[in-house]
Amino acid sequence: MSQNTFSEFFSQIYAERWPKLLAALQAKPRQEGLNPFGCADEPYFLDAASIVAARALPISPGHAVLDLCAAPGGKSLVLAERIKDAGTLVANERSATRRARLKRVLEEYLPEELLRRVRITGHDASKWCIYEKDAYDAILLDAPCSSERHLIAQPKLLAEWTPNRTRFLAQRQYAMLASALQVVRVDGHVLYATCSISPFENDGVIEKLIKKRGEKISVIPPSAPFGESTRYGWLILPDTTEFGPLYFALIKREC
Numbered sequence: 001m002s003q004n005t006f007s008e009f010f011s012q013i014y015a016e017r018w019p020k021l022l023a024a025l026q027a028k029p030r031q032e033g034l035n036p037f038g039c040a041d042e043p044y045f046l047d048a049a050s051i052v053a054a055r056a057l058p059i060s061p062g063h064a065v066l067d068l069c070a071a072p073g074g075k076s077l078v079l080a081e082r083i084k085d086a087g088t089l090v091a092n093e094r095s096a097t098r099r100a101r102l103k104r105v106l107e108e109y110l111p112e113e114l115l116r117r118v119r120i121t122g123h124d125a126s127k128w129c130i131y132e133k134d135a136y137d138a139i140l141l142d143a144p145c146s147s148e149r150h151l152i153a154q155p156k157l158l159a160e161w162t163p164n165r166t167r168f169l170a171q172r173q174y175a176m177l178a179s180a181l182q183v184v185r186v187d188g189h190v191l192y193a194t195c196s197i198s199p200f201e202n203d204g205v206i207e208k209l210i211k212k213r214g215e216k217i218s219v220i221p222p223s224a225p226f227g228e229s230t231r232y233g234w235l236i237l238p239d240t241t242e243f244g245p246l247y248f249a250l251i252k253r254e255c
């Protein structure tokens, strides 16, 4: 496989938009600085699309919040802002090395009082529902994905890419999302997000959820200051916005 295979696959999806989108994915991403509590010396830099996505999860003071795939921690900082006066945050990350980085980020950017209400865990997001159910008001699932922006920058990985990769990742993402919907409380929300441009990993995962569990959930049409709506969610792409890629969809558990 080669960059041609990759480009052929995505030019079928994005048609005449693809050359400009590919060029935007190869350019340096624009980042925003975040220092929500002013306790760090330097801001934490992340894509503004990530801030927009994390803010799309409905959270009220006092809520129990779970960030299922949290490292390195940018979106956890955004979630933590929302529970600054009351509430709890569990920041989960399965990889030990990435979890250590998550811990450093949270310790650097969150004030001590808030840190006491934050717990860092290291579980497999897709199996969480075996151990805990109906336990959180709001869950962020920022799922591991194809991350094409990073892929394009690594010729060896790009050479190994096949369309099966995105289909395989979509299955893993679905397993995590199905688990999250048992872990969130009735009337609670799950925000599903990826940094993939592949419809299989984005609307495709939500479509499967609707087919399999449609009677238990509702998909709430999101909106954001920039980006575009998709069939089920919201997509921020760098050819039109300078930010992203970032896809998100908001799901409410109904029963």
Ligand SMILES: C[S@@+](CC[C@H](N)C(=O)[O-])C[C@H]1O[C@@H](n2cnc3c(N)ncnc32)[C@H](O)[C@@H]1O
Pocket: 050, 068, 069, 070, 071, 072, 073, 074, 075, 076, 092, 093, 094, 095, 098, 123, 124, 125, 126, 142, 143, 144, 145
């Ligand atoms: C897209 S990144 C998360 C980025 C993070 N939310 C942020 O804003 O900084 C996905 C993360 O999920 C982790 N991960 C992969 N498989 C996982 C699993 N089964 N359970 C929990 N975390 C997992 C990866 O190690 C990676 O750190």
